[in-house]
Amino acid sequence: MGSSLEHANLAADVLLSADLRGVDSHGVARLSGYVRLWKQGRLNAQPDIKIVHETPSTAVLDGDLGAGLVVAPKAMQIAIEKAKLVGTGWVAVKNSNHYGIAGYHSMLALDEDMIGWSMTNASPLVAPTFSKSKLLGTNPISVAIPADKEPPLVIDMATTPVANGKLEVKQRKGEDIPNGWAQDNEGNPSSDASVLKNGGAMLPLGSDREHGSHKGYCLGGLVDILSAVLPGANYGPWVPPFVPYVPMLDNPVGDGIGHFLGAMRVDAFRPADEFKQHMDNWITTFRNAEPTAAFNQVLVPGDPERKLSKERLKHGINLLPQVIEDLEKLANYFQIKFKKME
Amino acid sequence: MGSSLEHANLAADVLLSADLRGVDSHGVARLSGYVRLWKQGRLNAQPDIKIVHETPSTAVLDGDLGAGLVVAPKAMQIAIEKAKLVGTGWVAVKNSNHYGIAGYHSMLALDEDMIGWSMTNASPLVAPTFSKSKLLGTNPISVAIPADKEPPLVIDMATTPVANGKLEVKQRKGEDIPNGWAQDNEGNPSSDASVLKNGGAMLPLGSDREHGSHKGYCLGGLVDILSAVLPGANYGPWVPPFVPYVPMLDNPVGDGIGHFLGAMRVDAFRPADEFKQHMDNWITTFRNAEPTAAFNQVLVPGDPERKLSKERLKHGINLLPQVIEDLEKLANYFQIKFKKME
Numbered sequence: 240m241g242s243s244l245e246h247a248n249l250a251a252d253v254l255l256s257a258d259l260r261g262v263d264s265h266g267v268a269r270l271s272g273y274v275r276l277w278k279q280g281r282l283n284a285q286p287d288i289k290i291v292h293e294t295p296s297t298a299v300l301d302g303d304l305g306a307g308l309v310v311a312p313k314a315m316q317i318a319i320e321k322a323k324l325v326g327t328g329w330v331a332v333k334n335s336n337h338y339g340i341a342g343y344h345s346m347l348a349l350d351e352d353m354i355g356w357s358m359t360n361a362s363p364l365v366a367p368t369f370s371k372s373k374l375l376g377t378n379p380i381s382v383a384i385p386a387d388k389e390p391p392l393v394i395d396m397a398t399t400p401v402a403n404g405k406l407e408v409k410q411r412k413g414e415d416i417p418n419g420w421a422q423d424n425e426g427n428p429s430s431d432a433s434v435l436k437n438g439g440a441m442l443p444l445g446s447d448r449e450h451g452s453h454k455g456y457c458l459g460g461l462v463d464i465l466s467a468v469l470p471g472a473n474y475g476p477w478v479p480p481f482v483p484y485v486p487m488l489d490n491p492v493g494d495g496i497g498h499f500l501g502a503m504r505v506d507a508f509r510p511a512d513e514f515k516q517h518m519d520n521w522i523t524t525f526r527n528a529e530p531t532a533a534f535n536q537v538l539v540p541g542d543p544e545r546k547l548s549k550e551r552l553k554h555g556i557n558l559l560p561q562v563i564e565d566l567e568k569l570a571n572y573f574q575i576k577f578k579k580m581e
Numbered sequence: 582m583g584s585s586l587e588h589a590n591l592a593a594d595v596l597l598s599a600d601l602r603g604v605d606s607h608g609v610a611r612l613s614g615y616v617r618l619w620k621q622g623r624l625n626a627q628p629d630i631k632i633v634h635e636t637p638s639t640a641v642l643d644g645d646l647g648a649g650l651v652v653a654p655k656a657m658q659i660a661i662e663k664a665k666l667v668g669t670g671w672v673a674v675k676n677s678n679h680y681g682i683a684g685y686h687s688m689l690a691l692d693e694d695m696i697g698w699s700m701t702n703a704s705p706l707v708a709p710t711f712s713k714s715k716l717l718g719t720n721p722i723s724v725a726i727p728a729d730k731e732p733p734l735v736i737d738m739a740t741t742p743v744a745n746g747k748l749e750v751k752q753r754k755g756e757d758i759p760n761g762w763a764q765d766n767e768g769n770p771s772s773d774a775s776v777l778k779n780g781g782a783m784l785p786l787g788s789d790r791e792h793g794s795h796k797g798y799c800l801g802g803l804v805d806i807l808s809a810v811l812p813g814a815n816y817g818p819w820v821p822p823f824v825p826y827v828p829m830l831d832n833p834v835g836d837g838i839g840h841f842l843g844a845m846r847v848d849a850f851r852p853a854d855e856f857k858q859h860m861d862n863w864i865t866t867f868r869n870a871e872p873t874a875a876f877n878q879v880l881v882p883g884d885p886e887r888k889l890s891k892e893r894l895k896h897g898i899n900l901l902p903q904v905i906e907d908l909e910k911l912a913n914y915f916q917i918k919f920k921k922m923e
Contacts, residue, residue: 292850296849299850324637368879369873370870370871371873374866374867394803396795400793401793420792426872426875444796445786446788450792451743453880453882454739454742457882460736469851492859503639505811508634509634509811514810517816518810520834521817524817525709525817528714529712530713533768537710537711538710540799540802
């Protein structure tokens with residue numbers, strides 16, 4: 240696509256880290272989607288990423304329609320540099336594209352003994368509470384928090400009951416989805432895994448009003464506002480779609496999609512060692528809580544992904560046949576040698 | 582109790598704003614609880630609130646065991662002053678007490694054209710996903726975002742399906758609670774509104790694993806860590822209880838309970854007028870989305886509380902008989918003239 244080697248390596252690193260952590264929907268399976276956007280002229284493979292506004296603790300970054308995979312790490316680097324100087328750094332990004340897994344970017348802060356924040360808006364797939372229309376993406380929030388002897392605590396969550404990828408898996412298997420994940424085009428509960436393609440919508444975290452779906456809607460809205468209204472990207476129904484079945488509105492309210500990255504120096508609050516030792520205590524207290532009968536272990540945010548990462552580093556990653564096929568097609572298109580592992 | 586007039590007025594303002602906004606559980610109904618803490622020596626009515634650590638964009642505040650009702654607004658004021666200088670300000674607070682409604686504090690930023698953040702940890706009532714034990718409070722998050730002609734967008738939410746007050750109301754009425762709000766002492770789903778008093782626990786937002794309760798657990802954990810591990814307050818099961826039926830652990834890991842307040846100057850990112858006009862567009866777009874058949878209006882965060890506020894400012898606030906009785910007892914105790922409105 241003409242990307243610099245640096246950008247290509249970085250993007251590959253972000254995608255592979257998703258596959259390692261078990262977020263397969265955001266790994267190399269997405270590569271053909273990025274190429275599709277590039278072919279449509281909606282992704283710039285040679286972006287000139289620039290700060291367009293800043294204060295000591297903030298910046299707005301113009302991603303020049305680059306891949307979020309390379310724009311977001313750059314934004315995080317700026318946030319980290321600002322945190323070094325004034326305690327915290329917050330960078331809102333406009334004119335970007337899909338940035339892969341939220342957790343990759345937040346985790347960049349960990350080596351600096353900082354708490355990393357990462358969020359992004361995304362294709363509108365989610366209906367706010369009481370709404371028929373899809374106005375929000377699955378808008379993820381990730382926060383990475385360093386510990387001492389324990390591995391870091393890493394939150395990386397869509398603001399919906401499940402990520403869209405879970406619906407796609409159910410659809411591929413021809414299975415129903417549980418109530419509380421999605422609604423049909425009239426706003427009624429639906430167990431049809433392909434309901435999104437038929438005018439339905441995903442539901443916010445909380446699923447229904449009685450169980451707090453308005454709170455999931457609040458969180459998705461917050462991510463949208465910080466990621467897009469703040470820097471001047473597209474928000475709500477105007478977010479440019481990644482998935483082909485969401486139509487693109489032709490009256491944009493901003494530039495591209497938006498992200499919001501942050502870094503907080505731990506020792507801007509208390510000595511880093513002290514904080515990290517208490518994080519160890521927090522983590523072991525929660526992990527050692529008495530589990531309910533159905534489960535043998537209380538988990539701490541980041542545990543499942545770390546476990547899977549270890550397994551996959553050892554045994555490799557099993558890609559779905561259609562993903563391998565997709566990659567082979569891409570290799571042919573770009574005239575790159577393609578080697579299948581058996 | 583010996584509070585300064587300034588502190589007494591401020592605390593009254595915070596409590597009344599909860600009653601006005603319909604968060605009755607956090608209004609004057611709480612007053613007897615604060616007095617109980619003061620009688621136990623756990624609340625200092627004449628606190629010397631001090632900054633104990635700071636950088637240009639951060640501070641840690643020691644609340645000197647004061648009421649959160651007065652400590653948190655002070656913290657927010659510091660956050661606002663820092664934001665004026667370097668774009669954002671973030672203040673973590675230790676050695677405090679229950680701070681009333683989260684939204685009061687975040688909304689202090691609005692007049693300055695800033696986005697206000699407010700969170701606090703609280704008495705452990707919530708079991709993490711897969712856990713029998715109560716390790717988290719209902720740990721609320723509030724974010725207040727200014728708009729132009731539209732009223733501000735105000736998120737103010739517990740990180741549980743419902744606030745604890747909703748269980749208390751059901752209990753008073755002798756009604757069952759819906760599945761997904763709470764579990765019994767073995768971690769099984771429960772519809773018993775008094776389950777907390779019998780060793781049960783509230784559930785995180787999402788209710789069960791299949792509907793994303795691990796995400797509600799992540800959010801409650803994040804609030805706990807930012808509010809307490811960061812400044813050096815008590816966290817997890819060590820948070821000093823407000824409710825009498827939660828036992829107090831005698832090996833504290835920090836000082837009092839903790840809060841986390843933040844202020845972000847909108848024009849640290851883009852011109853305030855531009856931002857606020859786009860917020861108007863965001864708000865009207867969401868409010869005018871096509872509603873589902875069961876509801877006639879899509880709401881925007883803050884709408885229900887604002888509506889109720891207007892009604893109550895006009896017609897007054899109906900207090901429950903037992904709250905009036907409580908207040909009368911307090912008036913007698915402090916030898917204050919008590920006048921009942923009919």
